[in-house]
Amino acid sequence: MAETQVQQMGVGDPTGAIQQCILSLHNIGVVKFGRFTLKSGMQSPVYFDLRLIVSYPKLMETVSELMWAARPGTDYDLVCGVAYTGLPIATVISTKQNVPMLIRRKETKGYGTKKLVEGSYQGNQKCLMIEDVIVSGSSVYESVETLRDLKLDVKDAVVFLDREQGGTANLKAMDINIVSVVTMTEMMSILLKHGCIDQVTHDSVLEFVSSHRDTSIVTKEKTSCKNGIQVMDRKNCSFESRITTTNHPLTRKLFEIMANKKTNLCVAADVTTTEELVSLADKVGPHICLLKTHIDILTNFSQDTIDKLRDLAAKHNFLLFEDRKFGDIGSTVANQYSGGAYKIVEWADLVTVHGLPGDGVIKGLVSAINGRTRGCVLVSQMSSSGALTSEEYVENCSKMAENHTYFVVGFVSQSSKSGDPRFILFTPGVRLGKTGDGLGQQYVTPRSAILERGADIIIVGRGITQASDPVAAAKEYREEAFDAYQERIKHSTH
Numbered sequence: 001m002a003e004t005q006v007q008q009m010g011v012g013d014p015t016g017a018i019q020q021c022i023l024s025l026h027n028i029g030v031v032k033f034g035r036f037t038l039k040s041g042m043q044s045p046v047y048f049d050l051r052l053i054v055s056y057p058k059l060m061e062t063v064s065e066l067m068w069a070a071r072p073g074t075d076y077d078l079v080c081g082v083a084y085t086g087l088p089i090a091t092v093i094s095t096k097q098n099v100p101m102l103i104r105r106k107e108t109k110g111y112g113t114k115k116l117v118e119g120s121y122q123g124n125q126k127c128l129m130i131e132d133v134i135v136s137g138s139s140v141y142e143s144v145e146t147l148r149d150l151k152l153d154v155k156d157a158v159v160f161l162d163r164e165q166g167g168t169a170n171l172k173a174m175d176i177n178i179v180s181v182v183t184m185t186e187m188m189s190i191l192l193k194h195g196c197i198d199q200v201t202h203d204s205v206l207e208f209v210s211s212h213r214d215t216s217i218v219t220k221e222k223t224s225c226k227n228g229i230q231v232m233d234r235k236n237c238s239f240e241s242r243i244t245t246t247n248h249p250l251t252r253k254l255f256e257i258m259a260n261k262k263t264n265l266c267v268a269a270d271v272t273t274t275e276e277l278v279s280l281a282d283k284v285g286p287h288i289c290l291l292k293t294h295i296d297i298l299t300n301f302s303q304d305t306i307d308k309l310r311d312l313a314a315k316h317n318f319l320l321f322e323d324r325k326f327g328d329i330g331s332t333v334a335n336q337y338s339g340g341a342y343k344i345v346e347w348a349d350l351v352t353v354h355g356l357p358g359d360g361v362i363k364g365l366v367s368a369i370n371g372r373t374r375g376c377v378l379v380s381q382m383s384s385s386g387a388l389t390s391e392e393y394v395e396n397c398s399k400m401a402e403n404h405t406y407f408v409v410g411f412v413s414q415s416s417k418s419g420d421p422r423f424i425l426f427t428p429g430v431r432l433g434k435t436g437d438g439l440g441q442q443y444v445t446p447r448s449a450i451l452e453r454g455a456d457i458i459i460v461g462r463g464i465t466q467a468s469d470p471v472a473a474a475k476e477y478r479e480e481a482f483d484a485y486q487e488r489i490k491h492s493t494h
């Protein structure tokens with residue numbers, strides 16, 4: 001049916017043609033409603049999966065014609081499609097319009113020519129970028145940056161769908177003029193008008209769009225290494241400046257809390273009753289950015305524990321961090337995360353995860369999120385003596401984080417291996433006036449954790465919970481940690 005509809009339409013009538021095209025795309029299942037995790041970690045009620053059009057040649061031709069008709073300028077020497085979905089579209093445009101094409105890979109191959117861009121080009125040639133969807137603009141920018149490095153003249157881009165989440169403005173600031181065939185609002189109104197979706201779905205998508213416009217371009221420049229040197233090194237950057245290096249909602253929120261509340265203290269609330277936990281959280285709440293729990297050490301856990309913790313987190317503006325250290329295969333951790341007595345996914349903003357099982361542990365956890373905004377912290381190095389977290393393991397944890405930025409917020413570690421500003425380094429094993437606990441725990445001071453080990457957030461347990469005055473202790477750790485952080489970024493240009 002989709003094919004027939006498309007054959008009957010004419011691109012001469014742009015509005016009608018666009019409407020028809022949207023309806024055809026909807027018919028073949030390109031527009032999906034539900035709960036989706038976007039590349040940034042954002043949870044979206046709608047997903048536009050244009051990859052499907054490769055199975056519908058006529059529809060692909062229509063999409064390509066509409067995109068070419070929408071192009072922002074003229075006289076292009078080249079078009080460039082971005083893998084994957086941009087590629088078939090660019091191919092059709094290239095052959096139909098007789099404009100040579102380039103291919104921009106997602107990453108370089110490890111063999112052969114190792115080129116990121118395939119095809120022939122010369123400096124100063126004018127190139128039009130072709131992409132399927134724009135959210136923050138980061139993907140388009142990343143491709144443009146690559147082509148600009150090759151001295152190509154790239155100022156224009158065309159996408160099929162603009163999700164209206166800030167990408168157009170973000171790209172404009174980078175001197176890229178981007179046009180779309182259709183915006184999310186227009187697409188939703190077409191689908192509503194033709195009875196493809198109900199009013200509730202329509203409104204929920206528009207509500208989502210209007211409340212998720214605050215994105216920024218995560219540039220390769222900010223997060224990558226050049227000649228082995230981190231361009232924007234985490235340790236030299238303020239928490240404020242790191243907000244724009246990521247679109248992960250929880251990483252952003254944590255940076256905001258740390259910057260506004262002026263605290264990089266996480267209290268490890270290792271107490272054994274709900275009453276003690278709630279009382280401690282209320283008392284130290286004004287001084288912390290995070291409350292870390294081991295929920296399974298409580299002797300009287302109930303829903304009431306969670307209700308109270310969440311109320312206190314809202315009252316004092318901190319996040320909840322369950323130190324569950326998930327470490328099994330994906331299917332098991334998905335059940336452990338969402339089920340059992342503690343239903344961790346329902347209340348913990350962040351959880352700790354071991355990298356040992358490989359990617360599956362992350363995929364398993366993400367499968368249980370179900371539209372909630374959640375993140376994980378990879379345990380890359382432990383504080384205890386004789387820990388088996390080798391150098392190689394630490395390296396592999398960094399790689400895992402880079403491949404799963406939609407879920408990984410940072411690392412628990414004792415040393416600073418990654419300078420990537422998107423990732424937060426959490427360091428436990430911090431205490432004043434003690435070097436160990438006789439059971440393997442090893443302590444350093446807040447200053448040493450931040451200035452020597454590169455911690456962003458210190459995790460303090462017994463130094464606060466067992467102090468004669470936990471509030472006074474929390475203040476002391478908070479001040480020492482935040483002063484050390486300010487000292488570290490003193491000469492920062494960011």
Ligand code: 5BU
Nearest residue numbers: 268379381382383412428429460461462
């Ligand atoms: P302490 O009382 O400050 O020693 O408590 C430290 C907390 O951090 C405690 O909850 C540990 O389970 C947790 N921890 C740690 O100490 N070392 C690590 O490497 C990791 C977590 Br991961």
